[in-house]
Amino acid sequence: METNPEILAFVKAMSSAERLRIVGVLARGRATQAQIAEQLHLPVRDVFNHLSFLVHVNAVTEMDGVYDLNEKAVEALARRQFEGTRPAFVSKQEKQEDVRKVLKNFLNADGTLKQIPPIGNKLLIILNFIVDAFAFDTDYTEKEVNTILRRFHVDTAALRRYLVDHKLMAREADGTKYWRVKADVV
Structure with a gap:
């Protein structure tokens, strides 16, 4: 141990x-x-x-x-x-299979969300799927963000908040500008 x-x-x-x-x-x-x-x-x-x-x-x-x-x-x-025990290693193939299952369960054939998953790993998988609709090094207004998010679900405010809370996107304090965050490479 x-x-x-x-x-x-x-x-x-x-x-x-x-x-x-x-x-x-x-x-x-x-x-x-x-x-x-x-x-x-x-x-x-x-x-x-x-x-x-x-x-x-x-x-x-x-x-x-x-x-x-x-x-x-x-x-x-x-x-x-107090975190539970976690597997020491999960293969890339297992991760991809998990992602595939979550996307299949939460997305309609047209790419819209059936529902927003509850907070957790499933939500993170969906958010990572959605954030790919945003380009790096591009600033978006709240209206532009909502237009893009509406392609996935009508509750754009929740999706916006989740993307910012999970640090996949960032925004100005007054909400006038949003941008996609580059992941830290370790």
């Missing part, structure tokens, strides 16, 4: 009652070492040691002596910690 040092450090950080209490204080808002020590009735030195470890595992951030809970990092670590 392979051990992930990041997960191991997270488990170690969250296995201490004092550190969990510190995380609880920081979940309510930012605080200094002294404020945390006072609220939890712990020695400042102990709080310093616990905070140092929490900063080390990226569960807490520190700026100018004020500590803040790094909620996104804690959530991501917790999610990875």
Whole structure:
């Protein structure tokens, strides 16, 4: 069994009652070492040691002596910690077969969606199919995006939101411009 040092450090950080209490204080808002020590009735030195470890595992951030809970990092670590086991290797052929099955089940003969799949792997397969209708290095207005998405389904707002949420497309904050995101090559 392979051990992930990041997960191991997270488990170690969250296995201490004092550190969990510190995380609880920081979940309510930012605080200094002294404020945390006072609220939890712990020695400042102990709080310093616990905070140092929490900063080390990226569960807490520190700026100018004020500590803040790094909620996104804690959530991501917790999610990875409790993920189910996954197969170590899935062949390209198996992946292609899964994609083919999902497309067959969710697409009509004309390429329109029978329905938008629930959130998960099936949705991602459908979104990857849809995003191919958009060119790279091209800016689209919301109206143009809707016109393209309408070829697939009437609920263009949901498809737009899913494409942006899954980082297949990006948009300006005001929604005036959309573009296809290039996948990171690892």
